[in-house]
Amino acid sequence: MYMGHIVLGITGGIAAYKAVEVARQLILLGHMVKVVMTENATRLVSPVTFGAITGNPVALELFEGPHGSMKHISLSREAELVVVAPATANILAKMASGLADDLLSTTLLATKAPILVAPAMNSNMYNHPATLSNIRELESRGVHVLGPASGSLACGEEGSGRMVEPDEIVESALRIMGMTRRLRGRKVLVTAGGTREPIDPVRFIGNRSSGRMGYALAEIAVNMGADVILVSGPTGLQAPKGVELIDVLRAEEMREEVVRLAKDCDVIVMAAAVADFTPSEVSRHKVKKDNIEELDLRLTRTRDILAELGKMKQKDQVLVGFAAETKEIEEHARRKMKAKKVDIMVANDVSSDDAGFASDYNRATIFFSDGGEMELDLIPKRDLARIIWEAAADLMG
Ligand code: CTP
Numbered sequence: 001m002y003m004g005h006i007v008l009g010i011t012g013g014i015a016a017y018k019a020v021e022v023a024r025q026l027i028l029l030g031h032m033v034k035v036v037m038t039e040n041a042t043r044l045v046s047p048v049t050f051g052a053i054t055g056n057p058v059a060l061e062l063f064e065g066p067h068g069s070m071k072h073i074s075l076s077r078e079a080e081l082v083v084v085a086p087a088t089a090n091i092l093a094k095m096a097s098g099l100a101d102d103l104l105s106t107t108l109l110a111t112k113a114p115i116l117v118a119p120a121m122n123s124n125m126y127n128h129p130a131t132l133s134n135i136r137e138l139e140s141r142g143v144h145v146l147g148p149a150s151g152s153l154a155c156g157e158e159g160s161g162r163m164v165e166p167d168e169i170v171e172s173a174l175r176i177m178g179m180t181r182r183l184r185g186r187k188v189l190v191t192a193g194g195t196r197e198p199i200d201p202v203r204f205i206g207n208r209s210s211g212r213m214g215y216a217l218a219e220i221a222v223n224m225g226a227d228v229i230l231v232s233g234p235t236g237l238q239a240p241k242g243v244e245l246i247d248v249l250r251a252e253e254m255r256e257e258v259v260r261l262a263k264d265c266d267v268i269v270m271a272a273a274v275a276d277f278t279p280s281e282v283s284r285h286k287v288k289k290d291n292i293e294e295l296d297l298r299l300t301r302t303r304d305i306l307a308e309l310g311k312m313k314q315k316d317q318v319l320v321g322f323a324a325e326t327k328e329i330e331e332h333a334r335r336k337m338k339a340k341k342v343d344i345m346v347a348n349d350v351s352s353d354d355a356g357f358a359s360d361y362n363r364a365t366i367f368f369s370d371g372g373e374m375e376l377d378l379i380p381k382r383d384l385a386r387i388i389w390e391a392a393a394d395l396m397g
Pocket of ligand 1: 193252270271272273274276284302304305306307320321322323336
């Protein structure tokens with residue numbers, strides 16, 4: 001699953017080399033990026049570069065692929081956003097007049113997705129009444145026009161016409177897709193998955209947590225600009241790009257890692273299903289069944305990580321807990337929230353079928369320590385993750 005599907009159009013401006021960085025950042029943020037280059041653009045940067053960065057073949061021709069497939073239609077349909085960077089005076093003119101004579105201009109005419117353009121050209125070309133009027137026309141149709149900036153230009157002149165920096169293009173692309181970067185500069189810690197408490201060298205006590213919620217939280221936090229540490233029990237999931245992954249097995253190991261890292265974090269989200277009990281004794285050798293009809297397992301309470309975090313909570317630190325309940329959800333969630341000094345408690349009813357431990361969806365109610373609550377429908381875990389981070393960001397101010 002990708003965060004978003006973006007078509008990145010590249011036209012023949014010297015700034016085309018900067019589009020490599022735009023593609024790279026979007027890929028790092030988990031987006032599917034398909035690059036379309038005009039013929040002139042390929043003279044400036046090789047399509048091979050974009051192919052390698054995005055992991056997708058670069059689209060160049062209208063009628064490439066088997067049976068003259070309609071590339072512009074598939075590209076325009078799957079795009080959630082089309083970015084043109086750099087956008088030359090020529091492509092802006094074509095867009096303004098609805099010309100479609102190559103793959104990129106045809107895709108731009110066919111798409112219903114929002115369009116972001118980052119003009120880049122010589123300042124005389126930019127200041128020409130034709131270009132300025134084309135840009136005004138595009139803006140009036142809802143095209144997002146970013147820049148150009150002024151400064152020294154590739155042609156040796158000074159003035160307006162520089163493409164804005166890749167960071168700004170990425171930032172703006174995310175904003176248009178409704179993905180804010182509110183966690184930029186924040187350090188967050190997320191725990192995920194279930195812990196495993198060993199009984200003997202081959203057996204353990206585990207639980208049904210799949211880790212999906214925690215991984216979605218980590219992924220979205222990266223997307224929102226945070227530095228993310230993910231402390232995870234075994235899940236079989238691939239760590240999202242850009243997170244620092246710390247693998248743990250037992251509840252106590254998770255506790256040690258989390259407590260060690262907690263004080264430097266702005267937000268800590270305990271999404272892990274931490275074992276509440278652990279075998280009092282771990283057999284050094286495999287327990288044999290011969291002559292055993294009934295086996296007693298003595299269990300000892302584990303330490304509650306979230307409660308400990310509540311006690312050592314730093315000023316302005318936001319603590320988020322999860323409460324998996326089967327009944328009296330609000331009552332239990334609020335009690336846990338208070339006892340553990342949690343700011344945001346995400347409660348879900350694990351007795352319902354669609355709470356799906358191994359599902360990509362979740363139905364939850366979010367309780368806030370100020371008494372507020374937010375009841376949510378069954379939504380993708382990623383959407384829930386975004387809502388949780390937005391709520392945490394609100395608390396941080
Ligand atoms: N939690 C924790 N350390 C533990 C147990 C739980 O940090 N040893 C955290 C979980 O990660 C979750 C929250 O506490 O964020 C609530 O966990 P839950 O199991 O629902 O509640 P408990 O407080 O353990 O109570 P109970 O199992 O009795 O419902």
